[in-house]
Amino acid sequence: MSLKQRIIDEISSLGPMPFERFMEISLYDDEGFFGGEVLRSEKGGDFLTSPEVSPLFGDTLARYVEMVRAEIGEPFQLIEVAAGSGSLLRPLLERIDVEAVAVEASPAARKLLSQFVSVMDDLPFRIRGVVIANELVDNLPMALAQRVDGEWRERWVGLDDSSLVFVDAPPRPQVVDWLQDYAGEVSEGGWVEVQLAARSWLTEVVERLEAGAILVIDYGDSAENLLTRRQDGTLRTYRAHHLGPHPLDEPGETDITADVNFTALIDLPGATLHRQDDFLSHLGLRHRLAELRRDELEAARSGDEMERLRIRAVKTEAETLLHPRGLGDFRVLEVRVGWNRGN
Numbered sequence: 001m002s003l004k005q006r007i008i009d010e011i012s013s014l015g016p017m018p019f020e021r022f023m024e025i026s027l028y029d030d031e032g033f034f035g036g037e038v039l040r041s042e043k044g045g046d047f048l049t050s051p052e053v054s055p056l057f058g059d060t061l062a063r064y065v066e067m068v069r070a071e072i073g074e075p076f077q078l079i080e081v082a083a084g085s086g087s088l089l090r091p092l093l094e095r096i097d098v099e100a101v102a103v104e105a106s107p108a109a110r111k112l113l114s115q116f117v118s119v120m121d122d123l124p125f126r127i128r129g130v131v132i133a134n135e136l137v138d139n140l141p142m143a144l145a146q147r148v149d150g151e152w153r154e155r156w157v158g159l160d161d162s163s164l165v166f167v168d169a170p171p172r173p174q175v176v177d178w179l180q181d182y183a184g185e186v187s188e189g190g191w192v193e194v195q196l197a198a199r200s201w202l203t204e205v206v207e208r209l210e211a212g213a214i215l216v217i218d219y220g221d222s223a224e225n226l227l228t229r230r231q232d233g234t235l236r237t238y239r240a241h242h243l244g245p246h247p248l249d250e251p252g253e254t255d256i257t258a259d260v261n262f263t264a265l266i267d268l269p270g271a272t273l274h275r276q277d278d279f280l281s282h283l284g285l286r287h288r289l290a291e292l293r294r295d296e297l298e299a300a301r302s303g304d305e306m307e308r309l310r311i312r313a314v315k316t317e318a319e320t321l322l323h324p325r326g327l328g329d330f331r332v333l334e335v336r337v338g339w340n341r342g343n
């Protein structure tokens with residue numbers, strides 16, 4: 001039986017489901033988008049992330065890990081949650097020697113990661129070190145709400161004949177609380193993705209962290225800056241590097257994601273928000289880019305065309321990580337626990 005049919009059967013017997021339940025099944029069920037044997041986060045996959053664009057992403061973040069280790073000392077662990085194909089960890093571990101662990105929900109990714117790093121089901125109960133999550137929280141199941149007649153209503157998933165459709169539902173108390181605290185002044189008709197799971201995930205990591213830092217890297221913005229996108233909301237699907245079909249149309253066949261509302265994450269103690277281009281520049285990536293430009297010129301002068309092309313490819317990838325309207329516009333939420341040098 002297809003995943004879609006199983007969702008239809010569940011709704012037929014239990015009634016409409018909250019959107020986060022639909023997202024949970026669509027992405028993480030055995031037949032879900034991340035649940036199967038297909039590796040999704042790789043260059044040939046469905047979306048292109050910073051570590052898949054360039055090994056310089058992991059290489060640059062290695063400096064951050066070193067900086068935190070210099071501050072808090074041993075014992076020290078690096079934990080990457082949602083480690084995907086390992087494209088962040090591999091170059092990072094080439095640059096520095098650190099005990100590293102990957103946490104992954106996808107069986108395909110776990111298999112690949114276990115070739116070079118220990119893989120865990122969940123975060124350790126106590127953590128000293130750095131936790132990195134690149135493009136995790138935009139994939140965590142979220143509820144959906146719409147502003148109707150000046151009130152909040154939820155949008156659940158129900159049936160119209162045998163088609164999945166959004167249906168109206170009264171908002172649950174935790175959804176209303178989140179909306180009041182973090183949605184901002186949304187106009188009539190506006191759609192909001194209610195990212196309760198992202199907040200509880202981050203809160204739990206902060207609680208487990210004895211000393212060190214967390215980096216949550218993702219697309220998104222403050223609630224205020226997202227207001228202009230609220231008329232249609234930011235919920236969308238991706239497949240094969242392009243925007244995909246309506247989120248209810250092909251469950252299990254597409255990524256389902258939305259812009260992260262960082263206002264709902266930034267009010268934790270020790271948290272600061274940065275742009276990815278600034279964060280990576282501060283760690284030396286812009287300096288590295290200048291070196292690559294010089295090296296490219298040098299190779300051109302010496303007539304070594306193969307070397308010039310190689311350097312040029314590396315340089316283009318670094319530029320992509322810093323592009324102010326692309327990956328550079330991603331946000332890095334940094335949470336420091338137990339130290340604060342002001343770097």
Ligand SMILES: C[S@@+](CC[C@H](N)C(=O)[O-])C[C@H]1O[C@@H](n2cnc3c(N)ncnc32)[C@H](O)[C@@H]1O
Binds near residue numbers: 049052081133
């Ligand atoms: C968009 S991919 C990003 C992968 C990688 N970080 C990258 O940037 O290429 C999202 C990943 O999050 C993983 N994931 C989702 N929920 C998770 C969870 N609760 N714990 C660990 N991994 C999770 C998925 O399996 C998927 O591999």
